[in-house]
Amino acid sequence: MFEPVLTRHINEPEAYTLDFYVRHGGYQPLRTALGMTPEAITDAVKRSGLRGRGGAGFPTGLKWSFVPKDIPKPKYLCINADESEPGTFKDHVLLERNPHLLFEGCVIACRAIGATACYIYIRGEFFHLQEQLEAELVKARAAGYVGRNILGSGVDCDIWVHRGAGAYEAGEETALIESLEGKRAQPRLKPPFPAVVGLYGCPTVVNNVETICNVPVIIEKGPEWFAAIGPEKNSGPKLFCVSGHVKKPGVYEAAMDVTLRQLIYDYAGGIREDRAIKAIIPGGSSTPVLLPDQLDVQCSFDGLVAAGSMLGSAAIIVMDETTSMVWAAKNLIHFYKHESCGKCTPCREGVDWLYNILDKIERGDGEGRDIDLLLSVCDNIGGKTLCPFGDAEIAPVLSTIQHFRAEYETYIRTGESPVHSDFRADEPVAAH
Amino acid sequence: MSFHPQMPYGEGWHKSERATAEPGPPFAFSAEHRAQLEELCTHYPPERRKSAILAALYLVQAQQGYITGNAMRHVAEVIGCTAADVEDVVTYYVMFFTRPVGTYVLQVCRTLSCALNGAEQVTAALCRHLQVAPNQTTADGMFTVMEFECLGACDRAPVVMVNNEHWHECQRPEDVAGLVDGLRTGGLASLSTCHLVKERT
Known part of the structure; x- marks a missing residue:
């Protein structure tokens, strides 16, 4: 114990x-x-x-x-x-x-x-x-x-x-x-x-x-x-931040052999109203999302890399089934757009383009080519900046498209989100 | 040092005095703020006073609420750098206001964890209640509503930061009237503050 x-x-x-x-x-x-x-x-x-x-x-x-x-x-x-x-x-x-x-x-x-x-x-x-x-x-x-x-x-x-x-x-x-x-x-x-x-x-x-x-x-x-604490090469006590749609969000300390399932269900009390999980960000917004079938992954530096993501800052954000992945990606890209320091052109300009495309899809004006355009812009940011910010800002877009491409396609085809989120405002105020 | 080897730059030539911000009223630190700044400068090596620019700008905001062109020039003088150096910093960091703001600046976190817990509804309710759009100030000059990016209190979402220094946590959309009334009558003391301690003990 x-x-x-x-x-x-x-x-x-x-x-x-x-x-x-x-x-x-x-x-x-x-x-x-x-x-x-x-x-x-x-x-x-x-x-x-x-x-x-x-x-x-x-x-x-x-x-x-x-x-x-x-x-x-x-x-x-x-x-x-x-x-x-x-x-x-x-x-x-x-x-x-x-x-x-x-x-x-x-x-x-x-x-x-x-x-x-x-x-x-x-x-x-x-x-x-x-x-x-x-x-x-x-x-x-x-x-x-x-x-x-x-x-x-x-x-x-x-x-x-x-x-x-x-x-x-x-x-x-x-x-x-x-x-x-x-x-x-x-x-x-x-x-x-x-x-x-x-x-x-x-x-x-x-x-x-x-x-x-x-x-x-x-x-x-x-x-x-x-x-001796935790798995080899992932030693020592670790603080995990669990937030989003969980019953008891908070900071929990564990060894790095703990699994996502344990952190979300045992420590953080499970999902609000016992809904199903749609996606989990395991290490802060810069890390690719994981799916509910990956809940048994070990929350260590190496365990999460093996699962296709990263431990990052151990910030686990849980999104339930009512979350729109297009909206979630846009929310995070808004963050990166706001925070890009502006020094490297691919990051500064690219993140604006990503935001504009996601915003267009969310407004209902998306076109079939937008998904490939998003991927292309990401390709022109990743690895082309002085600091890891560029790689970070493309993670939410790439991973949501990778796992939820059908949702993007439906959103673009019908012009509206396939899921209804009760935590959103009926008429969000203008961001700027 | 010069930017071009053939240019006859003399002492001071390469020092830009450009500052595009509105000059505003004359500005000089009060004796108390100036003394605070000099104390802060002792935290750094004597030739590195520039490290105290952020602290100096916070003192400007404490003194006159927002940062003007004249304030930038004064900070440059006191720190020993150019006004352009100061403007460069002012325009980069989000916690510096370059225009007048309300007595209470309500900054609602809008990033994912807060958004998943209703931050959009909180901002919408605040704007409706105060009849302003984000970044606007109420006619009586009391409140400015702004959206803010991740404040790092995701377990107490949605969180509102008031005037850069005070926190109000677990804000529900239906409680915004209470938040506003509390500030009107009780001031900053009415905020929940950072309540980790209270909750845990």
């Missing part, structure tokens, strides 16, 4: 406070880590098998090891708390209920990569969390866990919270760095990678909130304990 690790105490009112955290063993791993060499910390994280929780699933220890040791420049750690992938709300829980776990992970990670400053880049919309985070940071600093000469070890590491201002693209690591430098959140050409040339031209590691929250756990319980 899996015991929650990251969210063990989240239901207790005082869980976010320094007193509570220390009383439950908090900041002990930091003491351990201060007695370890940076190489030993990185090695422990490597052996744990921890993979990045932000979306790509890149091995965290390996990422840290790319930071050059012999460069005299300062080094930086940036925490990606720009949680913006549609359907994702896991980092919110950690930031709100377990901030000291994040701070502790930051200091340990900074020690591993040789950084003395860490910026937590929090999305502008999470202002209500920022106030509390900063208040807790002040306490951690006063108690000597953060700042100068941490716990008398001679190690310095300060943490600052930096507020974004509403840009999905800031979740991409080089765009996050640009935004932190006070510019538009637009991605950089890679290489050079941030590990060598990142924030202010210095070596930088960008890690997701959940990723860093796993670091103190690895130090406390050991990499072998961590690696």
Whole structure:
């Protein structure tokens, strides 16, 4: 039986406070880590098998090891708390209920990569969390866990919270760095990678909130304990966000051998009014949809790739039988159209075209050639942009056409949606 | 540095002062906001004050509600960059308003999880109740209704963000009159706020 690790105490009112955290063993791993060499910390994280929780699933220890040791420049750690992938709300829980776990992970990670400053880049919309985070940071600093000469070890590491201002693209690591430098959140050409040339031209590691929250756990319980949780190469506790047409939407912690069926029916209580599932987005809006006959797929990085999708940010959006797939694709393309940073032409122009075609179909003016046109536009976006945004924005269109082409065809032929959705407005207000 | 090797660019030549936003009334930070900004600048290396641009722009909004051309010039001066650098940022991020907005800006999340839980109906009900279209402000200047993309509260859908800093969750279309009345009479204190703690304990 899996015991929650990251969210063990989240239901207790005082869980976010320094007193509570220390009383439950908090900041002990930091003491351990201060007695370890940076190489030993990185090695422990490597052996744990921890993979990045932000979306790509890149091995965290390996990422840290790319930071050059012999460069005299300062080094930086940036925490990606720009949680913006549609359907994702896991980092919110950690930031709100377990901030000291994040701070502790930051200091340990900074020690591993040789950084003395860490910026937590929090999305502008999470202002209500920022106030509390900063208040807790002040306490951690006063108690000597953060700042100068941490716990008398001679190690310095300060943490600052930096507020974004509403840009999905800031979740991409080089765009996050640009935004932190006070510019538009637009991605950089890679290489050079941030590990060598990142924030202010210095070596930088960008890690997701959940990723860093796993670091103190690895130090406390050991990499072998961590690696034994879940399937091989998909180790450790994982937070899953379940939303959409489920009875109990929420953040659920499980090992990555959990199946979609368990998450949707056991954890999230099943589908509202016990309806049938039509489609599931397993890892945030950028991941291809899955069908109800794939419910027994394992929700791990590798399990979902094998099923033709991705774990992404583990944001599971469930759509019941009354959902129009053309509408769902249009909803998500509206998001991408709004959020495209505009730097690469295929993404910026292509997403507008996708939206216009989907809008035309939805208005009842679709033509037979529109489906092939959508596919062709997608083909001209995928793999042709600086960052993965281009690949992300075509996923909802490609996968809904792949699995629900007949629905698109019916919609185009009859001029109206084959399904009636009771959650929609009779007359939606104009989007712009 | 110059953009063309043959051009006689001197000091300041390549610094654009272009700013297309309406200048608006004269603007300067209040002493309190200026002090807050200087404190925020200490979070970054001394030569990297530009990192505080977003924070400076939030302070502009706190002071005069929206960001004007004069405000951009002032921020440029205080930060030590060009007005074009500031405008570049202002026009990119969605949380900066470049025109006057209502006392309460109601931003309804419209992305998939909220939409699956009735966000379209919430926006339609709000617009009907306040007799405005999205992005419009009521005649009394109290409310602006906007649609917003994923706020990251999909388990408490549909969610409404008020004035960039406050949340109201699990909004039902039939309750929008209550939301509006609550704001009129009780102000921001009437919002549900982020209620994870309450719900879990």
